Amino acid sequence: MEAGVKPIELGVGRQLLFDDHLIATSALERVFHQPKVHPATPVLKPETPIEMNGGYCPVACTFQDGAFFDPEDQLFKMTYHAGWFASTALATSKDGIHWDRPVLDVDGVTNRILPIGYPRMRDGAGFWLDTFARDRSERFKMMVYYRHGSHPSTPYTDYDFDGVKEQYAEVYTSPDAIHWTQRGRTGECGDNSNFYFNPFDGRWYYSLRVHADRGRQRSYVAHADFVEGRAWAREDRKNLVVPDEFDHANPSGELPSEIYNFDAVAYEGVMLGIYGMFRGPQNPDSFYRGLPKITDLEIGFSRDGLDWIRPNRGKPFLAPSQRPGQWDRGYLHATGGVCFVVGDELYFYVSGFSGHSPMLGTHAYAGGSVGLVTLRRDGFVSLHAKDAGEMTTKPIVFSGGHFFVNADCAAGRLRVAVLDEEGRAISGYGEEDCHAITVDKVTQSVTWKAGDLTAFAGRPLRFRFLLENAHLYSFWVSRSAAGQSGGYLAAGGPGYSGVIDE
Structure with a gap:
């Protein structure tokens, strides 16, 4: 030696x-x-009145959110975005393929778990089952990004969002994933921010969207306590994952890639990350053309939770089909918790947008559904x-x-x-x-x-x-x-x- x-x-x-x-x-x-799309896909799609969103932007998908297996009642549990900028709901499954919408006592009629109603509009979110929680009232954790608006057309026809008066994120805790207690607002962050737990250093990582010279990227704040960690200052944020000159542009070459989302989880002896890689078009073009943005998913790994590598950079783990009418035409999002171990396979829940709107014809944020993709364990x-x-x-x-x-x-x-x-x-x-x-x-x-x-x-x-x-x-x-x-x-x-x- x-x-x-x-x-x-x-x-x-x-x-x-x-x-x-x-x-x-x-x-x-x-x-x-690469993973394979399960034949049951989409396993969750817009069906209920809340999810159909009045026909404007039907959505029943994880917008990050999260999915975990709860060993206490042997159920898969998923929070998801029900109706664009509308509600947060809970779905459950016994096998990870067939999903139910339990009627909950939050309102006694639907499966929503947080209040719904204009002018508060939910955006991206995060959800986590904390099996290490000492306090059962904090066994489940959630973070939701909100916009407060002033006119109902804001989510559908006015891209400039002149009516949005305030944007912020709030964190919640729950003993059962149904009844949630608001624990306060976070520090400054962008939409589609979320969080995850790193058991190797025992800290909660808030994965925060920020904008820099190369566009969207990710910073972080880490804290041993989920609730206390929410109150960061701007100067507390540190770079987590950033795009660089090695990230390929979209096929037309008109835009450099950006890191739209980032989710992570402990898998075996490492941290496994999924990057949402933005390939364009930017929001105004996507909005006015009525087409979903293109976001590929790439895989990364870290041995300490801070230094990340993408060994197959530029070659998507999963890419949108870009085919009209398909559930995954564009705008793919990973799900908090990243994946499950189910027998000899890994289950990944991935959201995609078709762009189909019954009222508007097409819309960048319409037709959100959840697909199931599978991969060999360790594969x-x-x-x-x-x-x-x-x-x-x-x-x-x-x-x-x-x-x-x-x-x-x-x-x-x-x-x-x-x-x-x-x-x-x-x-x-x-x-x-x-x-x-x-x-x-x-x-x-x-x-x-x-x-x-x-x-x-x-x-x-x-x-x-x-x-x-x-x-x-x-x-x-x-x-x-x-x-x-x-x-x-x-x-x-x-x-x-x-x-x-x-």
């Missing part, structure tokens, strides 16, 4: 392979994967060998003794050799001693003739992966023979008692 190089503490979670953090040498190809990126290739890790220190991979070897095989920190093979744990993996599984144990890795816990080791016509998505060392990673599960999922895989 090179002098001065310290072994890497493996830590919790499945180890994703989006960068070379754990890799010393590799002859494998890094392949980025953001894989290391691939078409014929044969290998990858060797840097020296790693771990606890536990059971080695697992997420790999597709159905048309080939994968073997793992255990090496000492200098790269020498350990007797009984060489590639010839490894029981080859020849299946496609998201949780597959790796074993050797000499046994498991319990005797090596705390000792620096390297692993050499040998792939033949196979994809490797992640690997980890577990304390359990069942393969629990101890990592984070984003917005949770069925079969788990919270948001940690344990």
